[in-house]
Amino acid sequence: MDKLTDRKKRLLEAVVDSYITSAEPISSAAIQQGYMPDVSTATIRSELAGLEEMGYLVKPHISAGRVPSSKAYRFYVDSLMQNVTVQDILTLEEEGKARIDGVESIVKEAVKVVSDVTNYTSLMVLEGVDDLIVRQVKLVGLGDNTALVIIITDGGVLKDSVITLPEGTDEGYLESACSLINGSMAGRSIRSITGGDIISGVEEFKALFDQIINLLKQYVSGGEVYVEGADKIFAYPEYRDVENVKGFLSVISQKDKLQELTSGDGVEITVKIGAEEGVKNMAVVSAKYSVSGRQIGHVGVIGPERMDYKKVIKVLTTLGKLSEEKKEDGNGKEKAGRKGSDV
């Protein structure tokens, strides 16, 4: 009685499936009608009792139908994951026409699309980018002993930052500093630069080096987060209860929490379900997200535990594949040759 028989599995899927659409406790009769017309409700009941004992199902109260536990959802998505393949490519055209505008706007568009297509609140968590290769560092004097640092990497330009220079420096100083910096940083990854083994040979530039390395460190910690469609949550009846909304809002306002939730170590798709995974009465599905073949973060969806996992996983998988394909593809619309690898 400890093992999931085949029928129990089908039953379990039936319960989860129904509950995902109805959001109300599922009775034995309902299952019989919708899924297993050839066995009696009594049989179903006894099977359900078994599943309940195993912790897959829960009864809100003794005379109510069954509701899936987190464990049930877990089972459900796990069995779902087994046949995840790149199926019919969903109409994510929008993402296809990836704009010229640099990472930020692509990301914004993507997160919007995900939210619209799935009808859940969607997330984009950009992560620290410590494996970017620094291509070039530029210093632009701004007068008043300040200069703008522009760090160009193979993944785009790190955002603007101003540093201060020692008293009384001139353009010449900037130029020599610049070439010195490029000499020791260009071509290396951010990780290795911030690793600490880089020292300006020249005492005069030490402070400058330190400032730039600090900037880089800051970027590494990264963690921009975009949330789209937060109000979509009210489409789901569980959010008539303020407590749940509270939990939801609290999660999506904590950037670090989101970061943690969406980061599956290396896995393509991560699914976190329920309180044990830090999201009471909620679920978070997330996938790696890449632009131009480089992984820059994770896209995700957050919603009720009875999320439409099928749909969500499909959408995220598709998006993931799309964004990865670009690697081969250059960033042009035509894919002739590899004449134009990444940006």
Added chain:
Amino acid sequence: MDKLTDRKKRLLEAVVDSYITSAEPISSAAIQQGYMPDVSTATIRSELAGLEEMGYLVKPHISAGRVPSSKAYRFYVDSLMQNVTVQDILTLEEEGKARIDGVESIVKEAVKVVSDVTNYTSLMVLEGVDDLIVRQVKLVGLGDNTALVIIITDGGVLKDSVITLPEGTDEGYLESACSLINGSMAGRSIRSITGGDIISGVEEFKALFDQIINLLKQYVSGGEVYVEGADKIFAYPEYRDVENVKGFLSVISQKDKLQELTSGDGVEITVKIGAEEGVKNMAVVSAKYSVSGRQIGHVGVIGPERMDYKKVIKVLTTLGKLSEEKKEDGNGKEKAGRKGSDV
């Protein structure tokens, strides 16, 4: 009976004041106790009846105390605004030590401080920046017929963008394009550049010009929005009701709505209260926000209609003054000379 007598005014303020802290209907007895021990509750009642008739007060039901209407709040803040002066500078030290990191992180810090100090959800709406002066435009070739455009203005660097070049261009092309572009754009405001009167004299560079102007246009539409402390809202009992939370969440997820709500034309402090102003059961207080003497957007606070306007207005005013003072000050903490500094 159509005019607000002096006593009525005091009474009105008393009601709003109490309600702001208690969130419960105010009875005549409560007012007598806390504000006017020298008149009887009966008198107060008859006065309140008058105020109610004038539309300042509302009774949830016939045997309940009074609750302020939006009109009452409006009166309240208006009378408040008359004695807004720079009072005791609040401990906004955090803002003082404005970091080196450029606008973005200053803004993030500011919005966080506002939320923490006021204990409301705070907003920062960055606006289109069409009066920035373009200082310099740089083109950095990236190979593969693409180039990075870096537009340096007196307000910082506009974000990274990649453009495509005509086939078969080389460094020389970039260089001459660059100087041509700078020749016609440097020193001018974004508004005037996008105004449309700039044309590349040379046919060869026309496409390039157009792309850059398009980029600028995009920036002008601007509208970055930061929201901090969204979950603080649950500290206030009106948000036990899901409907209100719904309204709240819906407002803070609409960037354009936030933009509209916080933009008071030229006014230092804007206060929008209630449904007539687009925020049912809520209020939004906002102020201009400047960095280094340049106005870059608006900070604001959103919360229940019975917001602690005194506190909020004080905080925002102070922050506004602080950020404007920098204009005079250079951008350093010590104001000796203009020797530079910042950090």
Added chain:
DNA sequence: ATTAGCAGTCAAGGGGCGCGAGTGCTAACA
């Protein structure tokens, strides 16, 4: 192993009731 039938359980919804907070009105008073 499955089924029909039956008794048991309990959430949800509705009506009735008493309490108490707070009002409006009226008549008396300064």
Added chain:
DNA sequence: TGTTAGCACTCGCGCCCCTTGACTGCTAAT
């Protein structure tokens, strides 16, 4: 004329009780 005390009235709220109906678990027969 403005203020006050007193009183009757109103109505939301919480409480209890009841009924209904949707389920289940159990048992005995197939």
